[in-house]
Amino acid sequence: MNALDERILAIIEKNSRVGIKELAVLLGTNEEEVINSMERLENNGIICGYHTMIDWEKTGIEKVTALIEVRVTPQRGKGFDEIAERIYKYPEVNSVYLISGGYDLMVTLEGKTLREVSSFVTNKLSTLDTVIGTTTHFILKKYKDHGTIMNKKHEDQREIVTA
Amino acid sequence: MNEKNKKVLSDKCTGLKPSGIRKFFDIVSEMKDAISLGVGEPDFDTPWHIRDEGIYSLEKGRTFYTSNSGLKELKMEIASYMKRTQNIYYDYNQEIFITVGGSEAIDLTFRAMINEGDEVLIPQPSYVSYEPCAILADAVPVIINLKEENEFRLKPEELEAAITDRSKILVLPFPNNPTGSIMTREDLKAIADIVIKHDLYVLSDEIYGELTYEGRHTSIASLPGMKERTIVVNGFSKAYAMTGWRLGYACGPKEIIGQMIKIHQYAIMCAPTTSQYAAVEALRNGDDDVSMMRESYNERRRFVVYTLRSMGLSCFEPKGAFYVFPCIREFGMSSEEFATRLLQEEKVAIVPGTAFGDSGEGFLRISYAYSLDNLKKALTRLEKFVNRLRRNREEQI
Numbered sequence: 265m266n267a268l269d270e271r272i273l274a275i276i277e278k279n280s281r282v283g284i285k286e287l288a289v290l291l292g293t294n295e296e297e298v299i300n301s302m303e304r305l306e307n308n309g310i311i312c313g314y315h316t317m318i319d320w321e322k323t324g325i326e327k328v329t330a331l332i333e334v335r336v337t338p339q340r341g342k343g344f345d346e347i348a349e350r351i352y353k354y355p356e357v358n359s360v361y362l363i364s365g366g367y368d369l370m371v372t373l374e375g376k377t378l379r380e381v382s383s384f385v386t387n388k389l390s391t392l393d394t395v396i397g398t399t400t401h402f403i404l405k406k407y408k409d410h411g412t413i414m415n416k417k418h419e420d421q422r423e424i425v426t427a
Numbered sequence: 428m429n430e431k432n433k434k435v436l437s438d439k440c441t442g443l444k445p446s447g448i449r450k451f452f453d454i455v456s457e458m459k460d461a462i463s464l465g466v467g468e469p470d471f472d473t474p475w476h477i478r479d480e481g482i483y484s485l486e487k488g489r490t491f492y493t494s495n496s497g498l499k500e501l502k503m504e505i506a507s508y509m510k511r512t513q514n515i516y517y518d519y520n521q522e523i524f525i526t527v528g529g530s531e532a533i534d535l536t537f538r539a540m541i542n543e544g545d546e547v548l549i550p551q552p553s554y555v556s557y558e559p560c561a562i563l564a565d566a567v568p569v570i571i572n573l574k575e576e577n578e579f580r581l582k583p584e585e586l587e588a589a590i591t592d593r594s595k596i597l598v599l600p601f602p603n604n605p606t607g608s609i610m611t612r613e614d615l616k617a618i619a620d621i622v623i624k625h626d627l628y629v630l631s632d633e634i635y636g637e638l639t640y641e642g643r644h645t646s647i648a649s650l651p652g653m654k655e656r657t658i659v660v661n662g663f664s665k666a667y668a669m670t671g672w673r674l675g676y677a678c679g680p681k682e683i684i685g686q687m688i689k690i691h692q693y694a695i696m697c698a699p700t701t702s703q704y705a706a707v708e709a710l711r712n713g714d715d716d717v718s719m720m721r722e723s724y725n726e727r728r729r730f731v732v733y734t735l736r737s738m739g740l741s742c743f744e745p746k747g748a749f750y751v752f753p754c755i756r757e758f759g760m761s762s763e764e765f766a767t768r769l770l771q772e773e774k775v776a777i778v779p780g781t782a783f784g785d786s787g788e789g790f791l792r793i794s795y796a797y798s799l800d801n802l803k804k805a806l807t808r809l810e811k812f813v814n815r816l817r818r819n820r821e822e823q824i
Binding site: 423425 | 446448451452455456461463465466467468470554555556604722726727729730733776778782
């Protein structure tokens with residue numbers, strides 16, 4: 265990682281659509297440097313994808329997101345890795361974090377309906393051998409996600425011309 | 428109501444030129460859907476932790492005057508800031524005081540130091556208030572016209588040529604609004620030599636100091652023999668995106684600062700208390716915000732310079748503030764005419780260089796304190812306009 269890598273990451277983390285040429289202009293370098301840097305970042309798995317943030321609520325398409333606290337028994341020699349893997353392999357699972365504190369894994373899950381999510385928890389998650397218990401929280405409203413405030417359009421409140 | 432021989436208004440005031448910005452503002456405000464590249468303030472909101480301290484101070488009931496010269500904590504933070512950034516030691520108690528924006532400090536410097544007929548040397552293009560403030564303080568403004576070929580820096584020979592027996596204060600407005608020009612340590616050394624030789628004082632307006640994109644800003648006060656003849660004016664507006672809080676400060680010799688505080692005490696009482704508490708937080712924990720904003724301006728600066736040059740407009744590379752100052756002489760019209768037509772034909776508001784002095788003729792001030800999207804949109808329109816002018820010119824030939 266060099267200074268250029270870091271600046272590229274900072275920019276595309278906010279807007280992955282900034283092109284190679286524009287990045288070169290913004291960062292005062294040439295396109296080749298940017299291409300090299302991005303290839304390296306991709307190959308090293310530092311850049312893991314170029315996703316789009318969507319506020320599904322506004323589309324009218326039903327989606328339910330749940331945060332699930334999972335308490336598990338760590339396995340000898342493997343710790344939490346194996347159980348985490350078993351959980352993240354389910355495509356409906358969005359993210360799995362190992363957490364310090366009152367429980368072990370935090371799983372976020374996306375389903376079409378409440379029932380779909382609860383059936384995943386009761387039938388698949390809770391029945392895993394090492395899982396001791398789960399607590400499911402349904403997300404009622406997203407205010408801010410990935411540093412972006414939802415439902416707020418930025419308005420320029422400045423005077424139009426000032427000294 | 429008035430006897431006939433009594434004038435209602437002061438001649439000195441009515442004699443002041445109306446601000447060129449104001450004139451342009453009146454034209455622009457007619458046009459509701461114009462995109463602007465015309466503001467002189469950051470597009471960032473004040474960082475939340477700073478706003479939060481302001482709010483907290485209100486909740487705690489800190490709603491009283493502070494001492495005339497400002498909160499002790501704030502003056503101490505400023506002293507420590509000057510020490511760590513410029514390695515200048517100021518006594519917070521006697522050599523620093525808090526003003527209502529940098530603009531008050533400019534006004535008070537003149538009022539505290541000028542005797543009628545003293546000359547104030549003002550390099551232009553520069554911020555609009557030096558000349559009128561000098562006039563209001565009974566000074567004679569002496570304009571030094573900076574040149575594009577020098578990247579709008581003040582050259583020692585230009586200063587030397589403007590000095591007379593009555594010269595007293597040199598205004599040093601760098602990093603510069605509207606040109607984006609900066610003065611390096613070397614540039615300043617040459618100026619300092621002349622200032623000392625002719626026993627002048629310097630009003631160094633360093634409000635854009637934190638927005639320097641190559642190297643760090645140098646204050647002329649940090650050069651040998653200069654602290655005792657420099658009033659450093661700075662504030663929170665640009666570095667911390669706090670324009671609306673109206674908070675600035677002045678650092679300088681205690682005899683001068685003492686007189687400035689005297690006027691401030693009669694005219695203002697003290698700078699806004701809420702703003703002062705917020706500013707303490709800004710200086711204590713705001714460094715990361717400043718570098719984040721600086722980096723962001725820097726990217727946009729490169730983008731704007733690149734885009735202007737791609738459309739064939741010449742502009743030197745500005746290394747400070749958040750303005751680019753492209754040349755439009757090739758079109759054979761005045762800056763004002765260009766700006767007005769651009770506004771009418773493409774609905775883009777850009778301030779003509781002449782709003783900052785006659786030597787701004789032939790230039791425009793483009794502010795890049797805007798989102799990249801906004802910059803792209805506006806510059807695309809500018810390019811359309813420029814291309815149309817060039818096409819028309821060719822057809823005429």
